[in-house]
Amino acid sequence: MNRSVFFISDGTGITAETLGHSLLAQFGCVTFEQYTLPYVDSFERAQQAVKKINEVATEDGCKPIIIDTIVNKEIRQVIANANGCMFDVFETFVGKLEAELGVKPANQVGKHTVDTLAYKTRIDAVHFALDNDDGARTRQYDSADIILIGVSRSGKTPTCIYLAMQFGIRAANYPLTEDDLDGECLPKALKEHKNKLFGLMIDAERLTAIRNERKANSRYASPQQCQQELRAIESIYRNENIKYLNVSEMSVEEIATRIIHLAGLKRRIN
Amino acid sequence: MNRSVFFISDGTGITAETLGHSLLAQFGCVTFEQYTLPYVDSFERAQQAVKKINEVATEDGCKPIIIDTIVNKEIRQVIANANGCMFDVFETFVGKLEAELGVKPANQVGKHTVDTLAYKTRIDAVHFALDNDDGARTRQYDSADIILIGVSRSGKTPTCIYLAMQFGIRAANYPLTEDDLDGECLPKALKEHKNKLFGLMIDAERLTAIRNERKANSRYASPQQCQQELRAIESIYRNENIKYLNVSEMSVEEIATRIIHLAGLKRRIN
Numbered sequence: 001m002n003r004s005v006f007f008i009s010d011g012t013g014i015t016a017e018t019l020g021h022s023l024l025a026q027f028g029c030v031t032f033e034q035y036t037l038p039y040v041d042s043f044e045r046a047q048q049a050v051k052k053i054n055e056v057a058t059e060d061g062c063k064p065i066i067i068d069t070i071v072n073k074e075i076r077q078v079i080a081n082a083n084g085c086m087f088d089v090f091e092t093f094v095g096k097l098e099a100e101l102g103v104k105p106a107n108q109v110g111k112h113t114v115d116t117l118a119y120k121t122r123i124d125a126v127h128f129a130l131d132n133d134d135g136a137r138t139r140q141y142d143s144a145d146i147i148l149i150g151v152s153r154s155g156k157t158p159t160c161i162y163l164a165m166q167f168g169i170r171a172a173n174y175p176l177t178e179d180d181l182d183g184e185c186l187p188k189a190l191k192e193h194k195n196k197l198f199g200l201m202i203d204a205e206r207l208t209a210i211r212n213e214r215k216a217n218s219r220y221a222s223p224q225q226c227q228q229e230l231r232a233i234e235s236i237y238r239n240e241n242i243k244y245l246n247v248s249e250m251s252v253e254e255i256a257t258r259i260i261h262l263a264g265l266k267r268r269i270n
Numbered sequence: 271m272n273r274s275v276f277f278i279s280d281g282t283g284i285t286a287e288t289l290g291h292s293l294l295a296q297f298g299c300v301t302f303e304q305y306t307l308p309y310v311d312s313f314e315r316a317q318q319a320v321k322k323i324n325e326v327a328t329e330d331g332c333k334p335i336i337i338d339t340i341v342n343k344e345i346r347q348v349i350a351n352a353n354g355c356m357f358d359v360f361e362t363f364v365g366k367l368e369a370e371l372g373v374k375p376a377n378q379v380g381k382h383t384v385d386t387l388a389y390k391t392r393i394d395a396v397h398f399a400l401d402n403d404d405g406a407r408t409r410q411y412d413s414a415d416i417i418l419i420g421v422s423r424s425g426k427t428p429t430c431i432y433l434a435m436q437f438g439i440r441a442a443n444y445p446l447t448e449d450d451l452d453g454e455c456l457p458k459a460l461k462e463h464k465n466k467l468f469g470l471m472i473d474a475e476r477l478t479a480i481r482n483e484r485k486a487n488s489r490y491a492s493p494q495q496c497q498q499e500l501r502a503i504e505s506i507y508r509n510e511n512i513k514y515l516n517v518s519e520m521s522v523e524e525i526a527t528r529i530i531h532l533a534g535l536k537r538r539i540n
Contacts, residue, residue, distance in 0.1 A: 026375035105296035
């Protein structure tokens, strides 16, 4: 079963998409054809959106789902005339919020001013993650919030970047190499910061698949090598009493939020 | 005016937060104290959440706002008994979606299986962004979706990473240096890929402030230097007919989605 879905916003469209993806995930048996229409902030853009929705409705022979976060009522009204089934997020929630808070909503098209401090915190954290990726340097570990460790290709880099981008957290990462793993002990640079370490664990089968994408049929990607590295690193985590998480079945978002939760990290931005 | 808000989810909490932030932004005169409670996926965790909400309600002397995306009805019911004003996202939308689609929702706690292809696309794009950051190399430009150019500290790196993480887009970036700017011409490596170039522009005042954070009172951060570089780069954009965007007032999300829109880029993941 197929169904078209439009995410429509006067801003980036990210809220409409994020909410939409969560809702649609509850209907796994339906395949959704997705369209995102951002910056629908004028009557002209709204009319273009309606035209597109109506075209798709005709093609599909059934009404597209519309999930919108448009603030302006008049523009929203234009979209409401399209041949679709509309889920209007602001209409649904803002009235009840207004009643509860006893305050009028701004009803302004979604041009948020940039929070300068949060922006700086976030960009600094991204640069920190890049500068401290892959064990490139260790001298900034004093100012790290967390240091992720794990074998090569267990997901450290994307997790650090997500922690920085989404939460402003300063995350470094350090890959344990064969030397570290053979000796089953932590390198000196890490020992000094043991309270900041957090380990990533991954199933050998998944690691083999990921490494094969990178270097097919190499020793590096062989099941034996992967198993051996993972056995060794798990010993280190246990012996050194380092918290760790098996990330095999997780998205980057989930890895990041689980780590915050397990490590008791404080976000730097909300 | 202050008010406490709880974002509660059986998963990461990102959907509840994203939606919540959009809604609360409409009430700019209220300061919201935010709490995110992820992984509320058991009665025990739900009861802990209720306890926390009730404590905050007593402290504040008024009901916290609760925005939740819990799938399981019984667990949701536990939260509904807290002393708060609940905005239940799934309750609100899933019934109507069910009626429209004619399909029963899964009603399973938010454990989405990882889409392996999308995961790989995304992680590859992140590694591409890192490998091709800051003009580090140019030999992979053939496989880039876009190459961002701009002066130092105009926001290229975070934008590339966001494009990769959120949309799986392979984005490189190249800083135009004083030599390029003095000659007002593009380096050879860029000329060969002119159709992939996109320029970032920023106000001199904002650039000065950002550079001063990095190297206070340097020539690099001086208003004169910033103005001169920006004048030169704008000439290049115009003479070479390169699309560009002034990002001074934009969040990383907005820069990224505007670029997709203006450059007509295709997302690699939805």
